[in-house]
Amino acid sequence: MSELDVQVPTAFDPFADAKAEDSGAGSKEYVHIRVQQRNGRKSLTTVQGLKKEFSYSKILKDLKKEFCCNGTVVQDPELGQVIQLQGDQRKNVSTFLVQAGIVKKEQIKIHGF
Numbered sequence: 001m002s003e004l005d006v007q008v009p010t011a012f013d014p015f016a017d018a019k020a021e022d023s024g025a026g027s028k029e030y031v032h033i034r035v036q037q038r039n040g041r042k043s044l045t046t047v048q049g050l051k052k053e054f055s056y057s058k059i060l061k062d063l064k065k066e067f068c069c070n071g072t073v074v075q076d077p078e079l080g081q082v083i084q085l086q087g088d089q090r091k092n093v094s095t096f097l098v099q100a101g102i103v104k105k106e107q108i109k110i111h112g113f
Helices: 002-007 016-025 056-067 090-099
Strands: 031-037 043-048 071-076 080-086 108-110
Touching (some): 056 071, 056 080
Parallel strands (some): 031 108
8 A cells, every 4th residue: 555655646736837937927028009990991009018107198199299190098997008099000109119219129019900
């Protein structure tokens, strides 16, 4: 009986280390740029994931002036502050954020059709 007890493997959770390292692995946060289809040909571009230390209103003001479109900052309970712009501005916003030095190119994820 004692030999069988020695050979039985103990319960091992392979994901225990992953859960502990999850806080360190999530240090590289992404900025998500999405497009949402409205009615007809109208679309909406959303930017989320910018650091909280940035002034969203100043970034929005520069984006609106640069791309000649309207926009707003929306407070979402789950996502925090989200910038919304009229039209499909995904590529324009990504190049603007990189050139302004707000985020690096590797930290931007562009979603949409």
